[in-house]
Amino acid sequence: MYCGWIMTRPTGRLADRRWSALVLAVALLVSGDARAQSTGGGLSNLFGNIFSGSNSASPAQPQTTPGGNGAPPWSGEDGASGHPLMTASAIRQAAANFGNCVAAMWPDAARRNITQENFQRFTAGLEPDLRIMDLMDSQPEFTKSIWDYLDILVNDNRLAKGKEILAKYKAQFDATEKAYGVDRYAIAAIWGIESNYSTQMGDRSVLQSTATLSCIGRRQAYFKDEFLSALEILNRGDLKPEQMRGSWAGAFGPTQFMPTAFKRYAVDADGDGRRDVVDDPADLIASTANNLKKDGWQTGQTWGYEVVVPQNFNYMLADRAKTMTIAQWEHLGINRAGNQPFPHPTEKAYLLAPAGAEGPGFLMLQNFRVIMKYNPAEAYALAIGHFADRLRGGQPFVQPWPRQERELSRAERLELQQLLAQRGFYRGTPDGQLGGQTREALRSFQASIGAPADGFASSDVLERLRGH
Template sequence: MISGHFSPAVLTMVAALAAAAPAAAQGSFSDCLRGLEQQARARGVLPQVFQQATTGLTPDNSILALLDRQPEFSRQPWEYINGLVAANRVAEGRRMLQTHRAAFDRAERETGVDRHVIAAIWGIETSFGKSKGNTSVVRATATLACYGRRQDFFRGEFVAALQIIHQGHVSPANFRGSWAGAFGHTQFMPSTFLRAARSGTGSQRIDLLGSVPDALMSTGNLLRAEGWQAGQGWGYEVVVPQGLDFTLAGRDRPQTIAQWEARGVRRVGGRAFPRKSDPAFLHLPAGARGPAFLMLPNFRVIMKYNNSENYAMAVGHLADRLRGGGGFAQAWPTAERALSQQERIELQQRLAQVGLYTGTVDGKLGAGTREALQRFQARAGMPADGFPTAALLQRLRRGG
């Protein structure tokens, strides 16, 4: 979830720096741990628990090079989504829904979250428990708490990991997960565990690593806590009329379904929308030439799990496939190549130079970049779909 994409040369440089900095600063790592011990004690972690978890602990030199890789932002939407919603994952997910039917029944009943969405998150995060990660969560969070650009965040995660150990949910030896500290069947960060983890069997101990019922219940509970609306889906694939003003698209421009219908937006296949008063925003993940969607509030809830529209689309689409649905009705513009990391950075720089982009220049083409592109396209008399292409970058290079 906390990842990114750089050129091979940049990755080599970052990896070298990541390896050198901790190696040259063992003393500072010890100092950092001593400071973290005070924070842990303030959260009720016993000194012996801290000592057991950190004795002999060294930084993981390989982690910092991974901190900024984000495939959600660096690949074309269809590449990312299709890669996660593969036929074998759909088939396996349908088997898991049957195998663990009782656990899904209970999680859906008690949290109000659609079982297919819970199953989709499970499948995307760890391939239904097959790829939970084998990195020490304590070591990973300690490394990132002491080095890198997100130390404040990871200090909290390190202390939360020790709280989980202190509470008896997992032992230090078994506390293993991803390089960034997420763990279990559905990859909770330690602080998320403390906030939302729930037992699926009524046990006092919550085991997200070994218990499927606990993982499903906890995932449903987290989505419920983030505002999941029971009985509603995540969104609809739609057909937009020719000439629709694409500046209406975007997360900050919701309208009711009835208002979108009045503008000529229709659900694919001629099906009716079930609730005309639902708010929804128009999403064009591949611009005017790709599929279009009206996204419901639950789409934003899925994004709380991973703040990426492509991730939320993959979860929603996989959930629909697990339910028995098919692929998207409209084709993706697959001939359009993805911009390189340097091109994405240049795109943001040029948008900033003309006063249209004020966000971070990081090559992550999220909502802020897309809205800036829409403003540029509208000013240039182009369809303002906000989709970054090589041709659009070339036009920016020419000054519009």
């Protein structure tokens, strides 16, 4: 989702909305989230109206984007990924064949029991939204720190609105908890963070977006399934086309279902014959709970605990693959923040240190992994878990974040990866995104020089790489 931008806050009501959305998406980049670059979500709405520009060796004339709702047109430039299907010429060629591409999907639609009448009705007049090509294949210049991200998402206004939602739909939350065993506060947190309680759901046509991505660009097979699934939803009558508006990647509704996720998880909670996850609170709440339940939600269990990590701790143990019981972590000197006891010493958890040795640690349980299936970014899952706790009446995190640290620019992140590769620690392709492979390489480098191997990409560790 996304192109170069500068973190200068705009002003005005619409600007505030875009800023909140922007920061939410940035958290995906903090965690090296794949969903940010592929499937969208409430997070992807942000980019539909915020970002512009892409990377190209030569300038090109901008192209008009049909149905762009006032958004900037396609830049007309090559995509930043360098993928052959993302060159400007390949995009133009595919766009010229768009009508034929959509028509050629009729046999696949028929196999999904979509009537020919509905196929023709729902695809009539579809035109490609080429602006999506910039959003799909752009690169962020800067990222937002996890503490700034949490500050903005878990705020007093959103907490107040969440409590209103919990009270207003108490009956629906009661029924959902009874049926699915999923914590109402987690569902309310997802609703609040994905769409700011239905106020920021995106305004792009899901059909237009998924059709565009089915026929143009580097992920056509993936999005063909999403497009055909969107047609199935309309064919069945669960939703109307005007309800299916959302992100550039096709996520829609208050908790941002992709069409294929809708097919797997949407339920008709109130028995009216339709699975309406957009305008029916009962269906929305139950469908989101069903999603979490089917992904492995553990009833009665929290998502994790804020913990105090002792000095000189071996941060090589801070790895999602290295799970131990709470009692074993305690034996290694890990204590719960605020001097509180752990309620279940036999629970299995892994240690997360999102800001390195200078910030708070967290022991993550099964439900944290479930939230990451909803959106595979640690920053996102941490925001959901923390927001759920605050809605329940919990307090802010106890320990301070290293707010003196600055986030590295994309050029610096690329340089860090390149230096790690030169020294034999990193074997991936430098892309400026600090995912798990980069953090693992960084930890190995830190260990080799006797520094805390926390995998945190600070300006200090970059300087040490430069001088090493």
